[in-house]
Amino acid sequence: MSNKVGFFFDLPIYYRFFKKSEKQLCIPLPKTNTMKKLFLCLAFMLSMISCINAQKKEFSKESLTKKLITLDGSEISFEKILKNHAGKVTVIEVWASWCGDCVKAMPKLKELQTNNPNVDYVFISMDKAADKWKAGIEKHELKGDQYWATDGMKGEFGKSIDLDWIPRYIIIDRKGEIITYRAIETDFEQINATLKSLN
Numbered sequence: 001m002s003n004k005v006g007f008f009f010d011l012p013i014y015y016r017f018f019k020k021s022e023k024q025l026c027i028p029l030p031k032t033n034t035m036k037k038l039f040l041c042l043a044f045m046l047s048m049i050s051c052i053n054a055q056k057k058e059f060s061k062e063s064l065t066k067k068l069i070t071l072d073g074s075e076i077s078f079e080k081i082l083k084n085h086a087g088k089v090t091v092i093e094v095w096a097s098w099c100g101d102c103v104k105a106m107p108k109l110k111e112l113q114t115n116n117p118n119v120d121y122v123f124i125s126m127d128k129a130a131d132k133w134k135a136g137i138e139k140h141e142l143k144g145d146q147y148w149a150t151d152g153m154k155g156e157f158g159k160s161i162d163l164d165w166i167p168r169y170i171i172i173d174r175k176g177e178i179i180t181y182r183a184i185e186t187d188f189e190q191i192n193a194t195l196k197s198l199n
Helices: 008-025 032-054 060-066 078-084 098-117 130-140 158-159 185-198
Strands: 065-069 075-077 090-095 120-125 146-147 168-172 178-183
Touching: 060 078, 060 158, 060 185, 065 078, 075 078, 078 146, 090 098, 120 130, 130 146, 168 185, 178 185
Parallel strands: 090 120, 120 146
Antiparallel strands: 065 075, 065 146, 090 168, 168 178
8 A cells, every 4th residue: 555646647737737738827838748748757856866765784873762652452562573583584563454455465474484483573553543453463374573653654664664554665785784674565576585595
């Protein structure tokens, strides 16, 4: 599930909007070809910025201090969660029981776990309620450490890890370095290859 807007596909809409504004407000705009080139250039620049930000090498200080909820109801910082898995290759999945794409990806995730038994798995739920989160764990038989971000996808923790889509996968190596900051359900081939290279 995504909150992103398809910028490239909306270019014609933006262009028509500005042409309409030109007539209504008497604002002169460049000729059609020039205008299209400007929009394409802007779109390219935005896509480059997105790619640069897509794979960070370390978590922000803000994210490390955020508190998540454990299955017994206690609080734990994200930094402490990471320290609990120090020295182990770790896959973090950000998910929710209401997320259709997350559910569809479960068989691939379980296959990933079967093929990589020495890897630690951490699940961080974006569910809206604790009972939904716990019921989802039981229903999908998720094996790994379970945590809940109480404020959901658009909350402080989600923003601190640049969350714009779930399921989201993060891979950390034995040294605690981020190898993959952003992967989604269509990236399992890449995820498998990365884990194979780390084992």
